[in-house]
Amino acid sequence: MKRTMATSIGAVLALSMALSGCGGSNGNSNSASSGSSDPAASSASSSQGSGKAVTLKFWGGVPPESGPQDAVDAWNQAHPDIKVEYTRYVNDDSGNLKLDTALLSNQDAPDIFMSYGDERITKRVDAGMATPLDDLIAQSGFDVDDIIGAENVKKFADGHYYYLPANKNVGVTLINKSALDAAGETLPTSWTWDQFAAMAKKLTKGDLKGTAQDPALGSFGDMMLTSDKPIDSFVKDDGTSNFDSPALKAGLELQKDLESSGAMTPRAEAVANKLTYQDALLTGKAATVVSAIFLIRYIKDVQNYPHDFQVVFAPVPQYKEGGNVNNGGGMGDYMSINKNSPNKEAAMQFIDWYLKEGDMAMVPGGRIPTNKHADQAEIAKLLIGDAGNLIDRTSLEAALSGDWTYPTSYNVPAPTELRQVYTEEMEKYLLGAQTIDQTMAALKKRGDETIDSAKK
Template identity: 35%
Template sequence: MRKKGLFTGMASLVLAMGVMAGCSSENGSNGNNGGSAGSPNTGSETKTNTAAAADPVKLTMWGGVPPEAGPQAVVDAWNAEHPDIQIEYVRYVNDDEGNLKLDTAMMTGQGVDLYVNYTLTQTQKRIDAGLAADLSQYSDYNIDEKMGADASGWKIDGKFYGVPTTKSAFFVALNKEALDAAGLPIPKDWTWDELRDYAKKLKDGDGYGFIQHTEPYVDPIDSVLSKNGYTKADGSSNLDHLQVKQWLETLNGMMQDDKTTPPLGEQLTSKMPVEQEFLSGKAPMLNIGAWLLRSSNNFTDFPRDFTIAFAPVPRLAANQADYMTRGGLGDYISINAKSKHQSEAWEFLKWYADGGMAPMAVGGRLPASKDADQQAALDSMLGGKADTYDKDSLMYVMFENPTPSFVRNLPQEVMDMRQQEYEKYFLGEQSADDTLAAMVKRHNEYLQQNK
C-alpha cells in the first residue's frame, strides 16, 4: 500500500500553464464541446441542442504502444460496435519527455479521457495532482475478482485509481539454436552467476553474450529489496544490502572483465538498439519484457532465422524461495478525473479489460481478466509465427512460473538518486563501496525529509 506523496515541482509550472490554457474554450475534437449527449434543452436552443445530443461522445485515450501494434485495432473494433461513443488513440512515448507531455495535456485541459500508466511512481504523481479518478465510485466491476491477487499491488491507500489490464512478463529471450550449439539447456530457475557463465560460453568473437536496455538494470536489486525491504528495522536505508553489492560487482564484471555485455558508457553513447541486436542474431541473450513480441513477430523490419526461447530473469538470492521477480500485472489504465465523460470512459475500460484488448496481444500484451479469452489472445500474440518460438518455455514464463512478483513502487526521487550513483560506478568514477555509501546517505536524507 502506498502513501500519497507530493507531486514534483513540475506540477507548479504545469498548473500555471493550465491557468492560461483555461482561458480558451475546448474544441469539439476533444469531445468536450457544448451540447454533448445528455445536455438539457431549453427555449430557443432546443433545435441546436437536440442536434448536438445526437452527436457521438468523443473520448481520447493516451498510451505508449504504437497504434499499429494493437491499439488502433482495439479502437476500430470499439468504434464499429459503439457509434454513440467514439474513441481516438494518441500515442505518447513512455519516457520522461513523453510522460511530461501526457501530464501537461491533462493539466491544461487538452481532452485526455483515459491514459495508460506503466509504473506506480507515475500513477502516484497523477493521483496527487488530481488527475486519476477514484474507481471505487463504480460498483459494477470487481477489479480484485477479475484480475486476481496480483491486482492489489496497484492499490494506493486501499483504492484503485485505474485497472491493471495485462499480464506483465519479464524474461531473458534466448537464441535457441545458439544454446543448442553450445550444449546449454533452457533454464527454468537460474542465478546471475549462471547467466554470467552462459554469456561467456555464448560470446562469439568481439560480440556480446548478453544485452539489455538500461531500464531493467536495477530489477535484480528491486527483487531483493521488495522481499527484504528498502529500509531496515530501525528505519534507515537498506540500499547497502549485501546483494546490492553483489549485483554491482556481477554486472560490472560482465562489462569490464568478461566483456560479455556492453559497458554502460558505450550503451549510453551509442544508444544501442538492443532488440535489433538480438533479433539480428548478433547477441544470443536479451533481458526484456513481453513487448519484444511486437518486434519479433515483425519479419519485415526484423527478419530472423532462429527460434526464440524464454527463461525467467535470474535471481541474486541464494534460494528460489527468497526470490521475487518483476512482473505481475501492468498497463494500469486510469480515467482522467478532469474528463467530462467519465461514465462513458468507464464503459470502454470495462469492455477493454474483459477482452476488447485482445489485439494488443500482437505486441505481447495478454489480458489479465479471468473473463478474457486467453487462448484467443495467445493465438493473436503468436500470429503466423508460432513455429518460430519455443512454446514450452514461452508458456512457462508467461503462465506457469510460480515465482511471486513485484511492481516497482519507489518514489521517483529515490530511483533518480540511486541511478546517479550506480552509473558513476559502472562508468569507473567511484568504487562499489563508495557507491553503496553514497546511495545510503542520500536515501537516508530523503527518508528524513519525508517523514
C-alpha cells in the same frame, strides 16, 4: 536539465489556473466519488439517458496501428451509443506534459487516459487528475480481484482505486536457441542470478557475448535488488535507503565480473552505442538478454532485424532459489478516468469491456491482457503470428502462465533523484573509478541524504 515530473506538474497546475480559473476544483478528496454529488457524474447520467450518442476521448501512448485502433473500432461497431476516439500521445517528457496540461486545464481533455509507470500515476492522482473508481467499479459489476487480482492494483492512501492496469508486461530471459544448442545447454525452467551468469559465460563465443543490457533500462545491481525486495526496492521498511542491500552489492559484482570476463558488453560501450535489448539479441551481439515479452515485436521484424535463429524463453533469474519475483515486468498501462469528465459511467463501460476482451487486440503488438481468464494459448498464438520459425511456442506459453510477484514502487520518496544517485555510483564502480566497498558506502550515504531532503 530535464524537469522532473513534479516540476512539470507544478508548471501545468499554474497553467491550468491561468486558463480555467478553477485550480481548486481539481484537488483530490477522500469523499470524491461517482455518485450524484459529483456534477460531472450527474451530467454523464443525463447525457446517456437522453438517447444522444456519447463521445469518449481516449488517450494512450501506443501507436494506433499497434492495436488501440482495432480495439476502438470493435467497440464502436458494437456500441453505437458510446463512440470512442483514440489519440496517441508520445510517452516521453513532452508527451506527458501535453497530457497533464490537457487534464488540468480541461481544454480538449481525454475522458480516459493511460499512464505508464508508478511515478506517473502517483503524481497524477496527487494532482487531482484522476477520479476515484470505486463507485464506478461497483456500479459496473467489474470484479477487480477475479479479473486482475486485487494484489495487482494499488489502493492509494485515501483507500480508493484510481486506475486499472491493462497490460501485464511479463519479464523473461530471451535466448538465442542456436547458441544454446551449440553450447550443449538445456533451457532453464527456474534459476538464480548466479546460474544465469554461469550460463552467459558458457554461451560466450567469439564476437557473441553471453549477455548484454540496455543501459537506459537498468543494470544487474538494481535488477537483483528488485529480485530480493520487489516492493519499493530502493527503500527499507524504516524509510531509509536500501542502497546497502547485500542483493544490490551482489548484482553489481555480478555485472562487473561478466564484463571483465568478456561475457557481457561493457556498460560504457553499451552507453556509447545506445545499445538496446533487441539490437543486442537480434544482431548477434549477445546470446541472451533479461528483458520482457514486448521484445517479440522486434523478433518478428525481420526487415529491421534480419535473423534466422529461433528465440526461446526462460524465466527471469531469482536472487534466492525458489523465488518468484518477475523483476523484468509488472502491471502497466494504467487506465484512469479524468476527474472532470462529464461521461464517467460511459468511460467505465468502455474500460470494463477493454479489460475483459478489448485489449486482446493489443496482443500482436506485444501487450498482454491483465485478465486472469484470458486464454494463454491464444495469446501465445497471437504474439507469434506467422513467425513460428523464430519464436518457440512451448517456452513462451510456459513464461506467460507463470504465477509471479510483480514489483511496484509507489512509496519511494524522490524516486527520480534516487535513480540518479544509483546510476552515478554504479557507473563509477563499473568504470573502475571506485571499489565496491566505496560504491556501497557512497550509495548509502547519498541515498539517505536524498530521502531526508525530500522529507523537508
